[in-house]
Amino acid sequence: MSAISTIDFKELKKEKDELVVRAGYLQRLIMAKKIPVMIVFEGVHASGKGRLSNELLLALDARYTDFYATHKPTEDELRRPLLWQYSVNAPTYGNINIYYRSWYSLYIALINQKFELNRYTDKKSLVKEIRDFEKTLIDDGTVLIKFYLNISKEKQMEHIRKMRENPRTMWRAQEYDAENDERYEQEMKKLLKDGNHSEAPWHHIEYDVRERAVNEMLRTVTSVLEKAIAEHDRKSSELKERDGKFKGPKDGALDGFDKCITIEKKEYREKLENLQQRMREVQYTLYQKKVPLFVVYEGWDAGGKGGNIKRLVEPLDPTMYIVNTTAAPNESERNHNYLWRFWTTIPKSGHISIYDRSWYGRLMVERVEGFATNQEWSRAYQEINDFEESQTNFGAIVIKLFLYISKEEQLTRFEDRQSDPNKVWKITDEDWRNREKWDIYVEAVNDMIEKTDKKNAPWIVINGNDKRYARVKALETIVEICEKKLYEKSGK
Amino acid sequence: MSAISTIDFKELKKEKDELVVRAGYLQRLIMAKKIPVMIVFEGVHASGKGRLSNELLLALDARYTDFYATHKPTEDELRRPLLWQYSVNAPTYGNINIYYRSWYSLYIALINQKFELNRYTDKKSLVKEIRDFEKTLIDDGTVLIKFYLNISKEKQMEHIRKMRENPRTMWRAQEYDAENDERYEQEMKKLLKDGNHSEAPWHHIEYDVRERAVNEMLRTVTSVLEKAIAEHDRKSSELKERDGKFKGPKDGALDGFDKCITIEKKEYREKLENLQQRMREVQYTLYQKKVPLFVVYEGWDAGGKGGNIKRLVEPLDPTMYIVNTTAAPNESERNHNYLWRFWTTIPKSGHISIYDRSWYGRLMVERVEGFATNQEWSRAYQEINDFEESQTNFGAIVIKLFLYISKEEQLTRFEDRQSDPNKVWKITDEDWRNREKWDIYVEAVNDMIEKTDKKNAPWIVINGNDKRYARVKALETIVEICEKKLYEKSGK
Structure with missing residues (x-):
């Protein structure tokens, strides 16, 4: 409590208001320049993913923002590869898509749980698929921002206790499965440690003081977007070569197919x-x-x-x-x-x-x-x-x-x-x-x-x-x- | 057998080839005039819906044709109203969409079976929804063609027997549920009798001789499309009035809201x-x-x-x-x-x-x-x-x-x-x-x-x-x- 009492909430509010204005301004540039943006929120149960992603949603313009939540996979999802739903729901150029849980949560659910129709047995190839998926998007100009939320065990339990005390939200607290949550945390820690598995770095956020976490998140988003816009402008001015010229004959798979083979x-x-x-x-x-x-x-x-x-x-x-x-x-x-x-x-x-x-x-x-x-x-x-x-x-x-x-x-x-x-x-x-x-x-x-x-x-x-x-x-x-x-x- | 032996299959094949060319020609007009077309196939199990709709699919241009099958409803479908999936999958203007089973089959499944999440209890209001749905589409210019396939009990059983005899298709025969099938037929008969429930008539097709059924179906499709194109051209030449003029003040819901009510x-x-x-x-x-x-x-x-x-x-x-x-x-x-x-x-x-x-x-x-x-x-x-x-x-x-x-x-x-x-x-x-x-x-x-x-x-x-x-x-x-x-x- 003493740590919290020294926080200047008024100052945080002022900073937040400035960051929100800044985010709105940057989004209009992102939209005009047709840059696609994906922002991922991962973290254990009741770690603030909902609150934080809602704050981001509120800061942005609903016309150019989509929100996408990963739930327990449906049959339709289990009948297709891991990255199907995220590939289909990738942002339109100029759009910002927010992912509440993502392919990381789905990956962990698939490897840990025995869903009917789940065809995956090979963890390693799935991690490679994730890396390839992110690389293809990034090479295509997508800005990918990944947040991992950290929360103290005390604060997490406090959130769950609050839900449990209110008869109308009680059922939500019952969704909490300590064992599942721990498995999730363990697998995520492995992925977070393995820096090589992805080209997009993770941003860690401490959620214990919400107002501080919100500003930290908004600061990260605005600063990454600023850099991405500058990078985009730099690349746009580069000379882009295109093919369309014949380079001279050479052997290949199509050789020898000119002859005619017939059938009665x-x-x-x-x-x-x-x-x-x-x-x-x-x-x-x-x-x-x-x-x-x-x-x-x-x-x-x-x-x-x-x-x-x-x-x-x-x-x-x-x-x-x-x-x-x-x-x-x-x-x-x-x-x-x-x-x-x-x-x-x-x-x-x-x-x-x-x-x-x-x-x-x-x-x-x-x-x-x-x-x-x-x-x-x-x-x-x-x-x-x-x-x-x-x-x-x-x-x-x-x-x-x-x-x-x-x-x-x-x-x-x-x-x-x-x-x-x-x-x-x-x-x-x-x-x-x-x-x-x-x-x-x-x-x-x-x-x-x-x-x-x-x-x-x-x-x-x-x-x-x-x-x-x-x-x-x-x-x-x-x-x-x-x-x-x-x-x-x-x-x- | 004697009836079949008198059929001139060569003649039927010739007629079919002509109908296919005609259908292709009409589809290019439909596409150019941006008329949306929905073609529905209903009928009991193994009554030839698959064969017949596949023949239609083959006659049309895949670029402007979509095929949509109604299966056992998924959770996503049960969590929305009856007509959701069909509204979302309505044809783009100029497209022909083929429905293998349709909102009729789904309606019967919903009223007969106890799906979890199924919220419908009132049959009558559902039939009204179907009528309204079809009316809205037709008023918007959609051509709706509905086929109901009739098959003799003997022929139906012969189809099922054939599936059962082949070890690789056996499992399909096991899907046949005589009781379900009968309930379906009963409910469909009620709907078919009640001519008032819809603005689009049903076309009955006897499936017992497949080649004849195919031609009958193609003849119906081409003749309905021909009429629809003529009707479209006639309507396009009509004078279309548009509003945008002020007709003089009159009392209404917005009166009295100019005053300012404030709150501290x-x-x-x-x-x-x-x-x-x-x-x-x-x-x-x-x-x-x-x-x-x-x-x-x-x-x-x-x-x-x-x-x-x-x-x-x-x-x-x-x-x-x-x-x-x-x-x-x-x-x-x-x-x-x-x-x-x-x-x-x-x-x-x-x-x-x-x-x-x-x-x-x-x-x-x-x-x-x-x-x-x-x-x-x-x-x-x-x-x-x-x-x-x-x-x-x-x-x-x-x-x-x-x-x-x-x-x-x-x-x-x-x-x-x-x-x-x-x-x-x-x-x-x-x-x-x-x-x-x-x-x-x-x-x-x-x-x-x-x-x-x-x-x-x-x-x-x-x-x-x-x-x-x-x-x-x-x-x-x-x-x-x-x-x-x-x-x-x-x-x-």
């Missing part, structure tokens, strides 16, 4: 029927074993992606698959990291997501057309490998198909489309423009396959010059990979 | 502290009793909404409330019915959603500025009453506050803002323009309060000329309404 109509029908039957069974087995499946289709314009996907989904139950087509990003997609829109469409356990073009746009059209800077697309190889690893760690099967056709075959198909009134809408000036950059695209795709063809998420180039051959080959590839993973592991 | 600083502090303490308890009780709360703030520019909301949320736990600010709609909001964005932010049971401006924009700024046609805003009184009734039927408390200040007081506040460097960003040219239309706004607000002040969702006009008085009055109103509903019903 009768053989095609028989094989297709057999494969579709097996694919339907694969789908039911995926569902039963709760394995998510990604099938990514990339390839040249008119390469036959649409017809291929049609043969894949024809036999399927529509309640458990979805086809995602990737066009130019819309307003809200442009206001997030390029991976965001794909996080929003990942399959939940047992479901299939099929992508007609995908996150690989970053390494093809965005690179070649200069929509992404050299720095951005160069970074994307690692980011994409990390993203796919997050999925396969969770138990997903990831299959990536590239539908290749020769330049001559493409010309034939373009001309066919142009002359068929039912298909003419499929061909645009852009297709012709892309065709002129054939060699530059070959180079980009060769780089892409070289750097993202991984054991957990392989690339398969399909010779697409004969449509029937390509359909059978693609479906066969998918069915065989899935059957191997689904039936060999645990026997038939 | 000391009394203000004491009352505020007491009310905030009670509000915090109200929040915990809402959570414990799983009651959602809506607090809607409307009022003149500079009427003090922000400061008022701040006093309301100051004492609250931030993990259970959210402040939604309503600005001009963004791209995806403009591509939906005006109520859509509010459906996405309704509180789940036990939570509080506070609205800094709301769906009432339809009856104020959209009416006065002519963003909505006379027909649109005239219809909105009923639509809004229905929307709020959907919430209160589910057990929500809905409180609507209008912060009134006199024209003179507004001028003083505008000038204050203009001269304070920390507040100048708050005032825009638009505020001054709105001020010029003061009388037109008074008229619109008087109409609005007259027609939407309901017992289940009352309007309270607050005299805001003295900020302190308004803050205490608003908070007192909220606390008293909530305490009455929460504590009187079941005693303390």
Whole structure:
């Protein structure tokens, strides 16, 4: 008590008012410069996370601030990887998102508790996922501020006692689980000690005197934002290089696919029927074993992606698959990291997501057309490998198909489309423009396959010059990979 | 078998190919004209809903088609009204959304089964909600096509037997619950008979011969779309009147609020502290009793909404409330019915959603500025009453506050803002323009309060000329309404 009696609360109030005005001013800059901000509050039960995050919320403009609380995971959340909900709820550019508990609390809950549907067994790979997740966001310009609240045992017990004494808040005190709380604290201490696990430092706050804690928190937020704005301005003035030039021929994954491999109509029908039957069974087995499946289709314009996907989904139950087509990003997609829109469409356990073009746009059209800077697309190889690893760690099967056709075959198909009134809408000036950059695209795709063809998420180039051959080959590839993973592991 | 042997499958295949081309052509028109389309498939277990909806999916362009399946409701869904998930997943303008099972299946599941958290007891009010929901969508230009699949008992059993015979699909057959299925069929028959319950007719399809059913479905879809496009073109050419004119003074809810009621600083502090303490308890009780709360703030520019909301949320736990600010709609909001964005932010049971401006924009700024046609805003009184009734039927408390200040007081506040460097960003040219239309706004607000002040969702006009008085009055109103509903019903 004596320590508290020497605190000048009037002085603290004055400082707070100034900090609140400052925070409001900085938020308007953050918004104008479209910088995304994530602010995390972690700490044991009744350590002041609610009070402190509410004070921050009050200091900010509700139009550009979102609040996101981590609760006991729902079934929907347990059916997707750890970072799904946070990736989907990452801030829009210019927004400040406050996280009351975060991926750290969820990580600890998942490793400590036996939730049904929880597929994680490997702690280490989860910590790596967290690090990768934060790195991708920070590289994208996100300001990440992490608070860890410390509170004395006496003060914590006082908070809980107060709740218990009031009949209307009593039930809240009953939520306190001393054992759980201790486990949380132990795991957090390990993470806090391991400075290497993240690029964003933790800010510790002593909560015992609330008014002091509030000012400390606001001081940290304003000073980090000030620095981030200065850094943003510095970087904006840097020269940004973009690709789009051809560097000369070199060997790569696409070599040797110009030839035409054909298949007879009768053989095609028989094989297709057999494969579709097996694919339907694969789908039911995926569902039963709760394995998510990604099938990514990339390839040249008119390469036959649409017809291929049609043969894949024809036999399927529509309640458990979805086809995602990737066009130019819309307003809200442009206001997030390029991976965001794909996080929003990942399959939940047992479901299939099929992508007609995908996150690989970053390494093809965005690179070649200069929509992404050299720095951005160069970074994307690692980011994409990390993203796919997050999925396969969770138990997903990831299959990536590239539908290749020769330049001559493409010309034939373009001309066919142009002359068929039912298909003419499929061909645009852009297709012709892309065709002129054939060699530059070959180079980009060769780089892409070289750097993202991984054991957990392989690339398969399909010779697409004969449509029937390509359909059978693609479906066969998918069915065989899935059957191997689904039936060999645990026997038939 | 003899009936089937007379079917010309080759002829059916030819017709199907033509219908698919036609459907693709119509979808491109639907997309260009931005008409939203909802297509519902209902029917007993194994009646062909999956096969038929997949055929439709295959006929359409994945870029403008979404598929939405209704499963056993999740906790998130049970914590919101019946129509929440369908309102949120309504089609974007120009999109075709396919619903495998729909609000009809969910309705039957809710009335027949004892889900934890299921708050519905009144069947009749739910059927009314469904009718209102469909009417609002149809009035907004949505094309709603509802299919009910009929299948003979023999054919149904044959489907189930086939699933059972294959070891990889066996588990699916086990999902079949004859009793549940029968209850579903009985309830659906009642709804199908009651033609009055909806403006969108049901289309019955006999599934026994799949190829015939597919063509029947495609024929229906194409012919309904054709008619809808013609109707859309006809309506587009009609003259659309818009408001924005002053019709002359008349008595209304805002009369008599120009006077200034003040409160002493000391009394203000004491009352505020007491009310905030009670509000915090109200929040915990809402959570414990799983009651959602809506607090809607409307009022003149500079009427003090922000400061008022701040006093309301100051004492609250931030993990259970959210402040939604309503600005001009963004791209995806403009591509939906005006109520859509509010459906996405309704509180789940036990939570509080506070609205800094709301769906009432339809009856104020959209009416006065002519963003909505006379027909649109005239219809909105009923639509809004229905929307709020959907919430209160589910057990929500809905409180609507209008912060009134006199024209003179507004001028003083505008000038204050203009001269304070920390507040100048708050005032825009638009505020001054709105001020010029003061009388037109008074008229619109008087109409609005007259027609939407309901017992289940009352309007309270607050005299805001003295900020302190308004803050205490608003908070007192909220606390008293909530305490009455929460504590009187079941005693303390």
